[in-house]
Amino acid sequence: MLPIRRSILPLLLSLALLTFVFYYWQRFSQPAPWTDAELQQIASLSLAALPPLPPDPSNAVADDPRAAEFGHRLFFDPRLSANGNISCATCHQPIRNFSDGLPRAVALGMSKRNTPSIAGSAYSPWFYWDGRKDSQWSQALAPLEDPNEHGSSRLQVISLIASVSDYRRRYETLFGQPPRLESQDDINRAFANVGKALAAYERKLMPGKSRFDRYADYLQTGGDPKQQDLLNKDEIAGLRLFIGAARCTECHNGPLFTNFEFHNTGLLPPAGELPDRGRIDGVREVLQDPFNCLGQYSDDPAHNCPELRYVRTGPELIGATRTPSLRNLANTMPFQSKGQHATLSGVLEHYNRAPLAMIGHNEATELGLADWQLRQLEAFLGTLAAPIDAAPEWLKAPATD
């Protein structure tokens, strides 16, 4: 046996060699090839898997280009507010992926929750973090009357349409007659029509193809092998975690990275506030909303509203909020329903720990991922950034005639 002192040197040398080998193996090794199951998951997340936008039978003008043009004008018009300064674009800013970069929307006052992007939202059966609206057009009505947002009123909005000749003309062309103000029902109907025009514009805003989507296309169809470098090693490792150990796809699934559902993820309230009751209130509101799919202002004569008819109610909805899309996150931070997390790493740490919810039950469970794995996930989420897919004229205020 070697004396201890003589055995130290070879030991150190072999340790150094091992470190060296490990480093180079890490640096230059290729990621493991995707399994069939993983390829299937990746394909399901790609925009290539996004079906064409289904029609909205509750909105007769949803796909009428004239309605989109009218809606585009209304979207950017600050006259639709109590002080003449707030338009939809105040919070849904085209340069910020139709969000505002604030924890919570600020217009006339501060809103209850964070401003979500509009891109791709036409696919969602529910609107708002608590799903208190069931169509894009009925959603578009609520901020107009919210005292913290536009602070306007039905009557004020319709009076504007009636008094601005361009608007009156467009309205008449679309809805057959000028807005009527004779009864509350007339007012509601004209107000709903304003929402339907706004929705027709919003339906034009779709998420664009991101680096991830091009990588997913390459995996599906082959082609230039250089495309496998579209994602770097960390991003690929992050994608592998995303569809695997991090269990993100349990909620963030499909090409829009959302299941459009409501989940309690144990978020803390901001200072001075009670925990968000979330969907438990949202579901009650949407069922009572006169502008819902079953209501008289829906254009669907059959009132075929499966989402609303079979909506889930019950205590499991306490504290649940809607799964947001993960596309274009950099433009929509701070994150979560009340902007609780300023950074993506904060969000990921939260899900990694999955603390008990203050109200209801946190549906997430502890992931136990290492810090470097969370960084890989964050790297992957960065590959979902892409410009909005819409004609350039939709992404700015309309030219004034």
Next chain:
Amino acid sequence: MTAARLRRWPAVATLLCLCSSTAVFAHGGVVSENDLCIINIGYLKAHFKIYVPAATAHEEYCEDIPIRGESVFIMEYQHDGLSAAKIDFRIVRNVTGKGIYARSEDVANIDDLDAITVHYAPAAVFPDVYMLLHDFESDGEYIGIVTAATADNGKTYTAVFPFEVGDTGIGVWPWILGGLLVLQLNFWFWSRRRKPAAGTTAVLLLALLPYAPLFADDDTWPTDAGHFSVSYQPDLDPLQINKIHTWMLTVNHADGTPVANATVTLDGGMPSHNHGLPTQPAVLATANPGEYKVEGMRFHMQGDWVIAIKIDDGEHRDMVMIPLRL
């Protein structure tokens, strides 16, 4: 009479009717059941928890709040009745002098509840879950009073739970001072010829003075209704855990005469852990009138204990809860 005064009458009336025998070893209406903090508002149960989100994030407290600040009280109903009930929630400063052992009857004895109220959330229906936010401005002892008027039979039920906010415990100072004392005693022991440093000793003793009640275990405790007084003397001095031992109780009438041949029972537990004594002690009368021997006393955990002693001399039945820190 002010509107606020009118509001509190139903609560007080209910408190007066409440019987005190439930949840003896808990902070009143809030108990821990199967590791779940439960508030019992009459027969209506809810999962009870308190958070201080800004300071301790998702840390959940059952009754005492170790950090002063914006606190969120939550009741997750375990009974549908609460979802439809009108609930009012009051937080008052604990002026009963009984600390965490204050009971509903102590609250009922308070003349002007409004004067000591720090938060009052008027009765309303809170579906699904009850939430209340209160920003405590000072550390101290408080009492929560929750009243629920059920929708079906219109009956009103009340839960009363004393709790502490902030660091109201004795903290680490007694240990540090105790350590210093030991060092000082050592010093004296090894230098016996030297005169003790009188100054240091005086300072140490003075510093320990505020904690004297905690170390004294031969205090006399009046029973709740004032019929008797009880004092106890363990044969373990000082008290320690995991050692079975006996206590000697001295039970007197209010006028100081010994209570002979009474039925005396003793039980105990740790309110914050929701468990009782690890033993079932027996109380035996001795040859000396008014003296009772308690056999089978054992504590199995450090912390705050409560010993409940019930006395029945054939004429009066009364009880006392004695707090004890190990």
